[in-house]
Amino acid sequence: MHWSGISVVVDPMRNVPAELDTDQGDLELGRLGNFVGFRLRRIQNQLSRNFAAVLADHDLRHGLFSALAIISANPGLSQIAVAREIGLDKSLAVIIIDDLERRKWARRERSQTDRRRHALFITPTGEAALDDMFAKLELVEHDVLETLSPEERHQLASLLDRIYTDCFR
Amino acid sequence: MHWSGISVVVDPMRNVPAELDTDQGDLELGRLGNFVGFRLRRIQNQLSRNFAAVLADHDLRHGLFSALAIISANPGLSQIAVAREIGLDKSLAVIIIDDLERRKWARRERSQTDRRRHALFITPTGEAALDDMFAKLELVEHDVLETLSPEERHQLASLLDRIYTDCFR
DNA sequence: TATTGTTATACTCTATAACTATA
DNA sequence: TATAGTTATAGAGTATAACAATA
Numbered sequence: 001m002h003w004s005g006i007s008v009v010v011d012p013m014r015n016v017p018a019e020l021d022t023d024q025g026d027l028e029l030g031r032l033g034n035f036v037g038f039r040l041r042r043i044q045n046q047l048s049r050n051f052a053a054v055l056a057d058h059d060l061r062h063g064l065f066s067a068l069a070i071i072s073a074n075p076g077l078s079q080i081a082v083a084r085e086i087g088l089d090k091s092l093a094v095i096i097i098d099d100l101e102r103r104k105w106a107r108r109e110r111s112q113t114d115r116r117r118h119a120l121f122i123t124p125t126g127e128a129a130l131d132d133m134f135a136k137l138e139l140v141e142h143d144v145l146e147t148l149s150p151e152e153r154h155q156l157a158s159l160l161d162r163i164y165t166d167c168f169r
Numbered sequence: 170m171h172w173s174g175i176s177v178v179v180d181p182m183r184n185v186p187a188e189l190d191t192d193q194g195d196l197e198l199g200r201l202g203n204f205v206g207f208r209l210r211r212i213q214n215q216l217s218r219n220f221a222a223v224l225a226d227h228d229l230r231h232g233l234f235s236a237l238a239i240i241s242a243n244p245g246l247s248q249i250a251v252a253r254e255i256g257l258d259k260s261l262a263v264i265i266i267d268d269l270e271r272r273k274w275a276r277r278e279r280s281q282t283d284r285r286r287h288a289l290f291i292t293p294t295g296e297a298a299l300d301d302m303f304a305k306l307e308l309v310e311h312d313v314l315e316t317l318s319p320e321e322r323h324q325l326a327s328l329l330d331r332i333y334t335d336c337f338r
Numbered sequence: 339t340a341t342t343g344t345t346a347t348a349c350t351c352t353a354t355a356a357c358t359a360t361a
Numbered sequence: 362t363a364t365a366g367t368t369a370t371a372g373a374g375t376a377t378a379a380c381a382a383t384a
């Protein structure tokens with residue numbers, strides 16, 4: 001999902017000709033700039049690109065990192081719970097967990113209490129991989145947040161948490 | 170790009186059995202919860218879903234809304250500038266602008282100054298569609314932000330702008 | 339009858355590379 | 362030689378539906 005802005009005028013301050021000089025990257029945002037959602041998306045896109053670059057050597061499938069982290073934080077949970085948490089279909093959870101098992105980062109066990117379920121566990125190898133990835137992600141995030149003071153970082157996290165818990169839980 | 174958290178323990182406060190009750194949606198986040206990027210992603214995912222639901226009847230291709238808004242705010246710009254701005258390849262800009270022309274929301278004109286370029290313009294029909302979509306998006310965003318006071322909203326926007334301009338420009 | 343996991347299929351999105359016309 | 366736009370193709374990502382095992 002993307003965003004957009006209204007019939008905006010050429011900024012008289014910039015003295016552009018009738019046809020815009022599109023070689024510059026500084027386009028007008030128009031109404032788009034009024035939305036917080038747009039700002040979120042813009043930053044998150046860039047963060048994603050930075051993370052992808054940093055984790056490129058792990059050759060991670062979409063959703064694989066999330067899944068591993070969730071399994072790590074919730075040992076014994078089911079595939080369908082993983083799917084729900086990362087917002088994908090259960091059939092995609094199968095593919096992701098196949099991948100995790102192939103890497104020996106996680107393993108399936110038959111649930112003792114409900115034999116339909118697989119109980120998922122992270123392996124020591126998986127924990128090590130996760131440690132490595134988290135360390136890299138912390139570096140990326142630090143680069144982005146260092147422009148804010150510790151108080152401002154806390155403020156930001158707190159505002160985002162309020163939004164999430166009040167609206168989406 | 171996704172996220173994840175560490176080998177976390179079962180919360181003793183919740184008194185869950187050896188195998189987690191995965192029917193509840195309240196999983197542990199583990200290390201994941203320490204990242205601002207994770208919070209951004211979580212909110213933005215949900216916002217995207219809400220926007221998609223609200224705009225479902227327009228049957229919008231990915232990137233189409235962004236492109237229309239950018240054209241509206243920058244009349245006469247080139248296809249390659251649109252591509253750069255929404256972070257897609259120029260070949261995808263072709264598809265998107267084909268779609269916009271089919272809907273009569275935008276039109277191509279040959280550039281007067283560089284005959285290789287198409288100068289892009291939004292149509293009155295396109296402006297009307299954009300007005301409609303923006304109105305719907307404002308409703309979605311208002312629902313999400315109403316939990317914050319006006320000062321807090323301003324604070325949030327300002328923090329996000331600082332991050333973007335300091336790190337990504 | 340409903341749920342968990344699995345498989346197969348079809349569809350969408352995207353990147354890539356080649357091509358043209360203009361510069 | 363480089364750039365703007367176009368087209369074709371192949372690959373990845375995803376949703377969907379059907380199925381088996383279990384509840």
